[in-house]
Amino acid sequence: MKKNRLGRSDLYVSEIGLGCMSLSRDEQESIRMIHAALDRGVNFLDTADLYRQGRNEEWVGKALKGKRHDVILATKVGNRWEPGKDGWSWDPSKAYIKEAVKGSLRRLQTDYIDLYQLHGGTLDDPIDETIDAFEELKQEGVIRCYGISSIRPNVIREYVKRSNIVSVMMQYSVLDRRPEETVLSLLQEHGISMIARGPLAQGLLSERTLTGPAPAAGYLDYSPVEIVELVRRLAALAGEDRSLSQIALRYPLAHPAVAAVIPGASSTEQLLTNTGAxxxxxxxxxxxxxxxxxxxxxxxxxxR
Incomplete structure (x- = not known):
């Protein structure tokens, strides 16, 4: 599988990664799916401490026993869960980031994280303090590189200007072309890579839209009827050598700023289709x- 350089770092990620959030709810099945992805050339796994209150990281850690050095491992921080309290709270403070990374390292059963990402962000955050936390973790050898996961152009611009991020993870697909407006050109100009999440738009850009029930709701500014029509036109580009969903996966990769797409998979069948792209x-x-x-x-x- 082709590998692309992540920003100006020394990390080279498979162009098709694995978004671990949507893995099976069964631990052993999730581990088998991760192994299947690695067997098919995937070397880039993305998780977060937020997913299933840390269990997702635990499962990824178990799956990578004996395989850790073959993988570019990414996780995220910023959403704080405290026992006895409902939901998560946002905490991009230096103190929390430096404490939270210890939990991720323990759950992932590793002593370093390849790509540590801020899982959100606003202009009201103590941005310089957040950046200091990542820079110190990098100096300490706890992380190799850092980035942000955000769909907010105003936040992305601040991190591009003030930090040494190597990547921005954001939603990008045929149905969500918002990054093409300004963000992709900004990242390309500064040598920062995009990691495209949601390339199949919650599965709408797949065969199931044509073979299953019509979409129950719209997507961004598309109505259900418009989604079906768009998917039909995409399907017309498919053939024996590539499927509709594989065309959708390759669309974000057509932009030079995109280093990888990270589709999720909840079944081995989906995983095989995705990696086949x-x-x-x-x-x-x-x-x-x-x-x-x-x-x-x-x-x-x-x-904006």
Whole structure:
């Protein structure tokens, strides 16, 4: 599988990664799926301390026993859960980040994290303090690199300007082309990579939209009827050598700022389809233009 450099770091990630949030609810099945992904050339796994209150990290850690050095491991921080309290609270403080990383290391059964990401962020955060936390963890050898996971252009601009992030994780797909407005060009200009999450738009950009029940709701500024029509047009580009969902996975990768897509998978069948996208040809420039002609150039309305 092709590997791309993550920003200006020394990390090289498989262009198809694995978003671990949507793994099976069964521990052993999740571990088997992670092993299946690694067997198919995936070397980039993304999780977070938020997912299932840390259990997802625990399962990833178990799956990587004896395999840790073959994997670029990413996790996230910033959402704080305290026993006895409902829900999570947002805490991007230096003290919390430096404490929370210890829990992630323990659950992941490792002594370092390749990519540590802030799991959100606002302009009201103590941004310089947050950056200091990541820089100190890097100096201590606890993390190799850091980035942010955010869909807020105003926050992304601040971290691009003030920090040494190597990546930004954000939602990007044929149905959500908002990053094309300004973010992708900004990242490309500064040598920062995008990690594209949600490339299948919650499964809407897959065969199930044509073979199953019609979508029950819209997606961003698309109505259910418009989603079905768009997916039909995407399907017309498919053939014996590539599926509809594989075309959708390759769309974000057509932009040079995108280092990897991280589709989730809740079944081995989905995993095989996703990883198979690494073996199909890149979209041609004509195909990219065609997809853009029948999809929508969405724009951000908030956090500009």
């Amino acid at each position: 690494a073996r199909v040809p890149d979209l041609t420039q004509d195909e990219v233009k065609l997809i853009r002609s029948f999809s929508r150039a969405n724009v951000y309305t908030l956090h």
